[in-house]
Amino acid sequence: MLDIQKRIGVIEKLLQEDTDQSLTYAALECRLTLEYLCYERFKLTYSYLSQDDLKNWVPKDVVKQVSEDVDDNIDKEFTLSISTQPTDGKNFKTKEDFEALKYVTLGKQSALNLNEVHSLWHGVSNLALHLPIPNISSGDLTIYQNKERIKKKVQSVIDFLRPITGNLLMAGSLGEVFSFDCFACGMTIKRPVKKLVSPSVVNCINPKCDESYLLEPSETEKNVDITRRIFKFECIGCKRDLEVPGKIFRELRFNQQLNIVCSSCQSTLELVMRPLMKLVEDKNSHNEQNQTDA
Ligand SMILES: [Zn+2]
Numbered sequence: 684m685l686d687i688q689k690r691i692g693v694i695e696k697l698l699q700e701d702t703d704q705s706l707t708y709a710a711l712e713c714r715l716t717l718e719y720l721c722y723e724r725f726k727l728t729y730s731y732l733s734q735d736d737l738k739n740w741v742p743k744d745v746v747k748q749v750s751e752d753v754d755d756n757i758d759k760e761f762t763l764s765i766s767t768q769p770t771d772g773k774n775f776k777t778k779e780d781f782e783a784l785k786y787v788t789l790g791k792q793s794a795l796n797l798n799e800v801h802s803l804w805h806g807v808s809n810l811a812l813h814l815p816i817p818n819i820s821s822g823d824l825t826i827y828q829n830k831e832r833i834k835k836k837v838q839s840v841i842d843f844l845r846p847i848t849g850n851l852l853m854a855g856s857l858g859e860v861f862s863f864d865c866f867a868c869g870m871t872i873k874r875p876v877k878k879l880v881s882p883s884v885v886n887c888i889n890p891k892c893d894e895s896y897l898l899e900p901s902e903t904e905k906n907v908d909i910t911r912r913i914f915k916f917e918c919i920g921c922k923r924d925l926e927v928p929g930k931i932f933r934e935l936r937f938n939q940q941l942n943i944v945c946s947s948c949q950s951t952l953e954l955v956m957r958p959l960m961k962l963v964e965d966k967n968s969h970n971e972q973n974q975t976d977a
């Protein structure tokens with residue numbers, strides 16, 4: 684877990700030096716700290732969420748997706764306590780039964796205001812870590828940007844960081860979890876049941892694995908249909924089906940070639956990424972054609 688007080692110390696030292704370089708460096712330290720704060724919360728859900736599942740790498744969006752797909756509490760403040768009394772043999776049924784026990788506090792997770800993280804992360808970058816694109820009235824280009832504006836923004840980051848005093852982070856699912864093993868590598872892929880409300884694509888959490896799956900919850904039968912996302916090709920050598928994970932094509936560019944070896948006859952086959960033209964069946968076009976003919 685990130686030592687925030689130590690990070691504030693590093694940033695404040697640079698602020699006190701008060702030079703063009705030290706302020707730019709302070710802005711960079713701010714940006715890295717904000718990224719760390721977000722990514723360390725994502726890291727806790729590694730076993731649920733593959734990097735390939737992420738729709739966006741912007742730090743705020745990464746945490747937002749963890750909240751949507753895995754754990755609503757990821758950006759919230761809470762205190763974690765544990766009971767000191769043994770519970771063996773007792774039958775706990777209600778909330779009151781649990782509340783009657785004695786507890787000791789383990790620690791607190793601090794809230795993370797994602798909109799504020801995003802605004803500060805953007806702010807330090809825009810003010811200090813990019814050169815503005817020049818226009819006809821912008822004057823000379825400069826490596827370092829306006830000192831006073833950078834100082835103000837860096838101070839806002841310090842003010843944001845200071846109250847984050849929590850001593851623990853917790854993420855995952857406290858409820859029922861749906862899981863299955865990846866067809867190719869055997870890695871267990873998990874999703875909290877309460878988050879499986881609509882069809883979703885999940886990628887294998889093994890970074891070396893190309894498999895992905897479509898999960899479709901069915902409301903009536905209370906189960907989840909799992910479909911492997913693959914393309915099937917007929918091997919030219921032995922006519923057997925070759926299965927290629929769909930994810931591979933996402934990274935291929937126009938005209939790029941992919942060699943695959945058939946596991947049955949050992950033929951090497953070449954797949955080429957090319958546009959494909961198809962005729963779109965249009966109900967109206969048939970009538971129009973008839974009218975023209977008449
Ligand atoms: Zn896998």
Ligand SMILES: [Zn+2]
Pocket residue numbers: 918919920921922923945946947948949950
């Ligand atoms: Zn073959």
